[in-house]
Amino acid sequence: MEYDYEIQGGDFSSAGFASSHLKKILKQIGIEPKLIKRIVIALYEAEVNIVAHAYEGRIHVEIEPGQIRLEIQDRGPGIEDIEQAMEDGYSTASEEVREMGFGAGMGLSNIKNNSDDLEITSTVNEGTELTIIKKFK
Amino acid sequence: MTNSTQHLVMPMTIEEIARITNSRILCGEDVHPRITRAFASDLMSDVLTLETDHTLLITGLANVQALRTAEMSDISCILFARNKRVTEDMVRLARENEMVIMQTSYSVFYTSGLLYEAGIKPIF
Numbered sequence: 001m002e003y004d005y006e007i008q009g010g011d012f013s014s015a016g017f018a019s020s021h022l023k024k025i026l027k028q029i030g031i032e033p034k035l036i037k038r039i040v041i042a043l044y045e046a047e048v049n050i051v052a053h054a055y056e057g058r059i060h061v062e063i064e065p066g067q068i069r070l071e072i073q074d075r076g077p078g079i080e081d082i083e084q085a086m087e088d089g090y091s092t093a094s095e096e097v098r099e100m101g102f103g104a105g106m107g108l109s110n111i112k113n114n115s116d117d118l119e120i121t122s123t124v125n126e127g128t129e130l131t132i133i134k135k136f137k
Numbered sequence: 138m139t140n141s142t143q144h145l146v147m148p149m150t151i152e153e154i155a156r157i158t159n160s161r162i163l164c165g166e167d168v169h170p171r172i173t174r175a176f177a178s179d180l181m182s183d184v185l186t187l188e189t190d191h192t193l194l195i196t197g198l199a200n201v202q203a204l205r206t207a208e209m210s211d212i213s214c215i216l217f218a219r220n221k222r223v224t225e226d227m228v229r230l231a232r233e234n235e236m237v238i239m240q241t242s243y244s245v246f247y248t249s250g251l252l253y254e255a256g257i258k259p260i261f
């Protein structure tokens with residue numbers, strides 16, 4: 001099964017739409033609740049990152065036998081130093097993002113904690129791509 | 138013999154929580170979550186790192202993202218403190234996901250203190 005979502009940068013009211021939709025699908029196909037929580041939290045963090053930092057983004061979800069693959073691609077400023085961005089507490093988020101309850105520099109490490117495999121590639125002034133894999137067992 | 142009752146936490150209903158914290162229940166009267174623990178935060182990033190169930194979220198951050206954060210975190214009950222305005226969009230989202238929204242004029246600190254005194258446990 002495959003699903004695609006588009007996200008507008010800066011549009012905080014829509015962050016969470018993809019994760020919410022995916023959560024309902026995973027429930028329907030009988031994935032274990034604790035696993036669903038990990039998957040949707042990883043995706044939600046990624047959605048918030050797009051809204052907070054990028055101009056626009058796309059999410060491609062592939063539910064395969066035994067695992068789920070989430071590909072998150074954005075057009076935006078990119079990440080200069082991925083290792084630094086993975087550190088808890090490092091953030092370039094705006095004041096507006098912080099007022100929304102985010103921007104504490106915890107997103108990427110929380111995505112990593114909730115996934116079995118996380119790959120990040122980024123080009124400054126072009127964008128960032130995340131591939132998240134979570135196994136169903 | 139070990140004293141197991143020492144660790145037994147009695148789940149609280151939303152009506153009890155509302156009475157203790159002088160809250161209004163804005164939606165979810167028919168959801169009936171069993172609350173044993175609470176977490177108080179205005180930082181949703183911290184909420185997203187929690188691994189516990191049956192948690193009440195006490196917050197002064199009233200926006201749609203607080204609802205989304207709760208939805209992803211399997212938190213079915215949010216108590217907005219400091220009389221923060223709860224919008225129709227927030228209520229709609231809560232109804233859609235079978236969540237309870239409560240609202241009190243008390244501060245996060247006072248709300249938390251009252252519930253702690255009444256037996257609600259911290260997560261850590």
